[in-house]
């Protein structure tokens with residue numbers, strides 16, 4: 001029987017078996033996405049259900065749904081308790097929309113036709129260097145989201161899922177206490193910035209993002225103290241960013257862009273930053289050579305979606321130099337990204 005294993009375990013298996021496991025892992029991903037699209041985990045929130053009942057609520061073919069859940073249960077995602085009844089497991093719980101560690105929106109995004117269509121053109125992307133998403137959708141991803149607000153919401157939900165995993169552990173890994181004014185450049189819905197401001201009551205923050213994102217930004221905290229400490233500003237980081245702050249955060253921004261675009265953003269941060277300020281780039285960093293590193297797959301994701309990419313530490317250092325910043329230190333975190341700290345020179 002074909003089983004999926006960790007890369008470490010897989011390398012001890014016979015080569016053909018290992019490749020087989022890697023090939024079929026796409027089936028599992030697809031099955032998880034479909035369970036999310038059908039909302040199965042939320043239907044099981046109050047307790048186990050027979051698949052026929054689930055099929056009625058989820059508007060699915062009963063026997064096909066049974067086969068989907070049986071397959072997922074073999075990986076510990078759902079559990080079949082008695083003939084035909086399924087219940088949540090800790091893994092399935094992550095597919096509930098409102099679970100604290102939810103990845104529901106990420107699964108919705110990965111199952112969406114616009115997302116799948118880009119990956120379907122990976123071959124052409126590799127052959128031509130042309131961004132698969134643009135080929136599939138006929139326009140760059142930001143323009144696509146502008147025209148498809150429902151898909152934009154799914155994407156933002158996926159980003160929120162990833163950010164909700166941020167905890168105060170971040171502050172044990174990087175000390176933000178020296179900063180008085182923090183600008184989160186391309187900060188999305190402000191999850192990171194508000195998490196930092198909660199932990200550091202002395203700090204003030206500006207959430208900076210495209211006007212359309214700021215316009216749809218929910219009022220995060222209405223209490224008086226927060227209104228004084230937290231501002232959101234709409235703009236274009238290719239033009240300028242709010243000036244005078246002592247910390248500029250770029251989290252998951254530079255990997256969306258090619259080097260020349262990334263350099264423009266960095267130069268705008270350089271122009272805005274206070275002389276004693278720090279730039280904090282939060283991105284995954286590509287590990288050297290053959291080392292196993294999920295960032296290398298994330299890099300492919302950036303290739304097909306936006307034409308950007310993940311970078312090595314040396315590549316970040318050289319980009320920073322080009323914008324008159326000096327890379328001072330790289331801090332590891334428990335959140336899948338590193339904090340690349342740089343100062344203006």
Ligand SMILES: C[S@@+](CC[C@H](N)C(=O)[O-])C[C@H]1O[C@@H](n2cnc3c(N)ncnc32)[C@H](O)[C@@H]1O
Nearest residue numbers: 159186187188209210213235236237238251252
């Ligand atoms: C991948 S998301 C990252 C969001 C957030 N920093 C995070 O890590 O969750 C990229 C963000 O950059 C914003 N953005 C894209 N182009 C921009 C531009 N030209 N000016 C300002 N913000 C922009 C997007 O709206 C989005 O919120």
